[in-house]
Amino acid sequence: MIAGNGPEASLKAALGKTKRGTKPVERIVAELKREARWRERIVHWHETPERHGRQKDFPARMAPELIEVLRQRGVESLRAHQATAIEAALDGQDVLVATPTASGKTVCYTVPVLQRLLETNGQARALFLYPTKALAQDQTVGLTAMIEGLGRQQGNQAFHAFTYDGDTPPSVRRTLRDRGHMVLTNPWMLHQGILPNHSKWAELFKGLEYIIVDEVHSLSGVFGSSVANVLRRLVRIAAHYGAHPRFLASSATVREPAAHAERLFGRKVTVVDEDASPAGKRYFAVYNPPLLNPVAGLRASALEEARKVAKVICGSDHQTIFFCGRRTAVEVLTRYLKEGAKDMGLKPSEIRGYRGGYLPNMRREIEAGLKDGSVKVVISTNALELGIDIGALDVAVLVGYPGSQASFWQRAGRVGRRGGPSLVLQLARSEPTDQYLAAHPEYLFAAPRERLGLDPDNLVLLSEQLKCAAFELPFQRAEDGTLAGDPAFGQVPDAAEVLSYLAEESGFLMERERTFFWMADAYPAQDVSLAGGDLDNVLILEQGSERALGETDRESSLVTCHEGAIYQVQGVTWRIETFDHKNRRAYAKQVESDYYTEAQTDTDVRVLRLEECSRRDRADYPVAQPMPLPEGADAFDQVGEDTSVWRGEVHVTTVATLYKKIRFYTKENVGAGEIHLPPEELDTEAFMLTLSSETAAELGASSADGGTAWHALGELMRSTAPLFVRCQPSDLGLSTQVRSTHFGRPTLVLYDRVQGGVGLSDLLLAAQRELLAACLDVVQRCACERGCPACVGPVEEVGAEGKAGVLRLLEHLSKGPALEPCEPAELDAPEDEVISAKDLGPEGHVTRGALLPE
C-alpha cells in the first residue's frame, strides 16, 4: 500500500509510542510473560528482531516526475525488492512479488504502469484484477491520488483510473471503456462483463501492456482454476487487438510461488520474494486454552479466552484487532468487549465489530477510525484480512487457526508499525489442526508447507471456459488439427478435442473451414460460474413466499433437502415440505420443532482408472507388535505388500436412504423416515490408501472395531489435510471400506468433491507421509483418554478402543521406509463399466456416510 509510506504513516508511527514512556506492546508482552495464569496458557513465544530494510535507488529509467510524486508521498528511495520488481517489469518480464503484507507491493506494479503511461504519452493501458470489489475501490483512490500528483507538476494529459464493477453506472461505462488508462475490476466482471463484450473495450485491449493480478494465493481450487482460464481468454482477446500484455502479480508468501504462478498464467514468471522492507520487533505467542476435562479432552472455548485476555491486550494507548472465523463469533465477542470496555479503560464506541453484511458507509467509517486511531479495538472476520487500507495496528489476536499459512500471515501482517514492536496472539481451538499447531508452533514460522491446488485443464472447467472463449472469438484449427496458432489455448492439452465435442455433441459451436464459430442462442458467461457449478446448488425457499432461506451444494442437498428434513437458520427451524429435485429448489415451512434430522447416506466409490501408485513390502517394515491371532491360526509370512497409496479417477455414488429424528439436547431418537431421492453421482479424482489383508489383521483393522478406527483415521486425515494442502476439510469426500471391491482389502478414499477434480488428489499423494506423521502427532499428544473432537473424535463415535486403534495404524503407516513409486498394476476400467446406483445390489458394499453435516 502506497499509503504505508506516506506522511500519515509517520503520524501513525508517532502514535505507537505512549506518553508514559514504555511502548504498550512491550508492556503487554512483559505482563503476559510475568503473570502465572498467562504463562501456563501461552505454550510458545517466538520473536523476530527489528530489521532494517535494504534500500535501492530509483531505477534510472524512471521519469523524474514520477520520482517526484513518490517523494511527495514520503518515498525517498525504494526498498530493494521494489526496485528489482520494477526493473523486471519495465524490462518486459512477467513478475510475481511474493512478500508479506505491508511490504509495499502496490508500488511494484503502479510504478511500471505509470512509467509506461508517461513513456507512451498516455497510449498504454493496464487492467487490475482484485479479489474483491472493496479492494479495487480502495486502490482506485490511491492511484487517482498519484495521477493527480503527476498531473499537477506535468500539466500534460491527465490519466484516468476507474473502478469497473456491478455498481458502475451505465452512463459512466462508456467513458470508462474509451478513456480509462487503468481499469480496476474483479475476475467476475472480467468474465461476465468485459470479455464477452470486448469489442466495446477495444481501446483498452489495443493498448494493454500490463495485467495486474493481486493476491494470487487466493486463486486456488475451482475458483483459481476458473480464473486461470479467464486469464487465458484475456490474453487471447488482447492478442486479437495486437497487444501482448505482461502479468504483474502479488501474493502472500506461499509454497512454490513460481510454480503456482506458472500454472495460473501459463508462462514462466520472475519471482521477487526477498522482503527488504524494514520491520519492528515482532512477538508471536501461541495460546492454548486450559484443559477443563482431561479425560474427555475438553478445553476452554477460544472465544471465552479471547475475552479474558482482552483485559491485558486492549487499551487506550494502542490498537488491537481480533480475527474470528464466523460472523456470529464477531457479534458475540464485540458485545462481550463493549460490556467490559470500562475495565480496559475504553469507551464502548472505541470498540467496533467489522464483518460482511455491514453497510458500506459503516465500514468506511470504521476503516477511517482505524486509520486515525479513534477506534482502539476491532473484531473482524476475514473481511479485514485482505489489503483494505486500515493502517498498521499493534496487537492481533487470531481466535482459531485461519486454515492456511497464507491467511495466518495476512492477518499477522495487520500489525507492526514501522520501528515499533507488535504482538500476534494465536488462540488454539479444540480441533486437530489447532492442536497440532499448539504443539508445533514452528510450523507457522517455517517455509510454507501448504500446496496450492490448481488445475486449469480440469475438463469440466476447461470445457465451460472454452464455450465462453468461443463466444468471444472463433477458434481456428492449424493444419494439423490442433489449436497451435491460438495465443492462449494453443498449448492446452485436449482443447481442440473439447471444441469438437462442443460442436458435435453439445451443438454450441459449428465447425466450418477449420474454424469453430459460436452458434447458439445463449450468453455462456452468464451460466458459467467461476466458483464451480453453483447452478447445481439447491436453493432453499420459504413455501409460498419463495423467500430464499439458504443454499446448499449438490451433494449435501441429499441430507439437508429431503422431504421431512429439518433445516435450521439462526435458531429457527424449518421443515422441508417439497424438494423439486429437477429444478434444484427445496420449499420449507417454518415449524416449531423439538428435534433435528440426521440422514444416513451410503457412499459407493468405484475406481475407474488408477494413474499413480507407491507401495512398500511387508519385508521392508514388519508390524512391530502384531495383534494376537485367533487360537490356532498361523502367523502371517513377511511377504507381499504392506501398504500402498494411489491416485486415480473414481465414480462416487451417494444415496440417502433413511433419516432419523433426534430430539435436541437429549439426543433421543424420536422417529425416522424414508428418503426417496435419486442418487448423486460424481466423477472425480481420489487419493487412496490401502493395507494388505495381512498387515490389516496384524494392526487389528479387519475386525468390526478396526473398521471404526479405520474410518476415524480417514476423518482425522481429512481434517488435518489443510495443514499441507490448500483446502477446507469439506472439499474432500471420504469413504472407507474394510474390504474394498476394487482392492479386496482395507481401503481409505479421500476424493476431490468437485466434478472432474481440481488436483487435490495429486497434492494428497505428495503430502501423504507428512500428513500421516502430523495425524500421529495430534493423537499422541492429545490429553484425552479414549478420543475427543480434537483428535480421533469423541468416544461415542469411535468406541472405547478407537483411539488405540488409530494410534496403532498411524504408528505403522507414518514410520518405516518411505513408499516406493511403482506402476499401477490394475488396468483402466473400460468407460462403459461405470455403474449407476440402480445397479448397486443389496450387497453393494457401502460405507458410513462421508458427508459432513452442513
Added chain:
Amino acid sequence: MAGRQKNLAGRLKRLRREGTGAGPAGARVIGSEPIETAGVEPTSANTQSSARKFALGRLRERLQGRGQAYGESSSGPRTQPTCPTQLGPPKDLVSWEATHGTCQGREALLSGTDMHGDWRLQEAHLADPQALAIMAQDPRLLAASSGDALFLDTETTGLAGGTGTWVFMVGLGRFRPDGTFELWQGFLPGPEAEKPFLHEVARRIGEAGTLVSFFGKSYDQHRLLDRFRLHGLPSPFENRRHLDLYHPLKRLCGGQGPGPYGDHKLQTLERHLCGHQRVDDLPGSAAPEAWFDFLRGDPHRLEGVFHHNFLDVLSLVTLYGYLGQALTGRRGDGRPLSGSELLRTLALVKSSCKGRDFSGALRLRGAKDFPEGPLEQVLLLDRLRGECLLRTGATAEGEELLESVHLRAQGAEEPGERVKRSALESAQLLARSAAGRQELVRAAEAHQWAGTWLSRWPGLVSHQHAQERMGIRLDRSLLPRPAPGA
C-alpha cells in the same frame, strides 16, 4: 487419436453430466475459505447475473412478442395476407459483388398502393413530422420525411448481446422517388461471409436520412454496432435521426401499465392499429434456430424468417404512417384512426408538456372535451390542460379547470387511484397558483383539498413533499408575524 478422442468425448459427456438434465456440476470454492467481503462481491457477480437474467427475460418477452407461437391461431378473423408471402424458397437469393466481397440477399419491389393490413404503404407519405417529433420527444424529427426514411429490422441469434451474438438478416425498406417501395433483405449465408455483409448494411444505413425501427434504439442498433466494431467499421448511426416507434406508440396506446391492447408488442400494435393479422408467422424467437439449421444444411425454416422479417418491415411503414397522423386523428381519406382518441390526445398533451411546449399542448385540440371518456383519462387530460393554462398565463381559466377536476373527482363513486392522483395534483397546482397571486385563503382552501386527497391516497414522496412545503409557506404567510425584537 480417434480412439482417444472418442474416449475424451465419453469422459466429457460424463463429466459435463450432459443428458442428465442437470448442468455441469462442481461444488463450491475449493481451497480457500470463502472470502468475507463485507457484504460485497464474490457473490455480487451472481446477484448481478440474476438481475441480468431477469432483465434478459423481460427483453425476451418484449421482443419475442413480435411473433406468436407458430401456427397458433390468433383472436380475430383469419384474413388472407394482403402482401405477397410466396417470395420463393431461399434458393432465390441473389448474390452480388460488393466492395468487400460477395453479398447475399433479396429484394422486393412493392407498389405504394399495396396494402398491409388495412393501410396502404403510401399513406406513410402523409405522416406529419410534427406528430412524430412530439410523440418521440425528439425535435430533430421535425426534419423527417417518408422519402428519406429507412425502415430497419434485424434478425439475430440471441437477445443477450456480446460478441457471440450474430446479426444474420437485416431488412431495410425505403420509398424510391418513383413511389415504389423497395424492401431489401441482406442475408448472412455463413459466419465467414460477415465482412461484405456488414459493409453493405453499413453503406445502406449511411445513406438514410431517418432510421425507423421498433425498439431499435435499445436493441437492433446495439447488436449491429457490436458487429461493426468487431470488424473495425465506423458507426453509421452516429448523428443520424432515428425514430424508434416503440416508445411513442406505447405512449399513444395508454402509456404505463397494460394499455387497452395488453402489451405494446409490434404484432399487437399492428393488429389493433393497422388491422394486420399475421397468419402462420414464424415467431422471432425461432429465428436463431432456423438460421443454425440452415448452416447445418437444413434450410427448411429459413423462408419463414425472411417472411417474418419482411412483414416486420412493412409494419414499420404502416405504424410510421399511423403515428404521423396522431395530430389530426384522421387518415388521408378522412376516416378516423383506430384506437382511442382520448388516449391519443392525452399522450400528445403529455409529450408536449414534457417538451415544455405548453401552448403547443393547448393547441392540440386541447379545447375538445371527452364527456363519455373514462373518468380517469378525462380528469388526467384536464389536469394537464389546467397546468398548461396556468403556465401560459391563462390563470383564471386554468384554476377553474383544475377546480373542476377536484369537484368531478369528489363526485365520483369509488374513484380509482388515478382519479385520486389527478385530483390531488390539481388541488396542489391550484394552491400553488393561488398562493403565487397572494390569494392566500383560496390557496389554503385548495391546500386543504389536497390534504383530503392525500389522506385517501398516500401519494408519492414528491406529492408529500409538495404538500409539506405548501403547508409551511401558508403557515408563514397566514400566521401573524412575531413583532420585531420579540
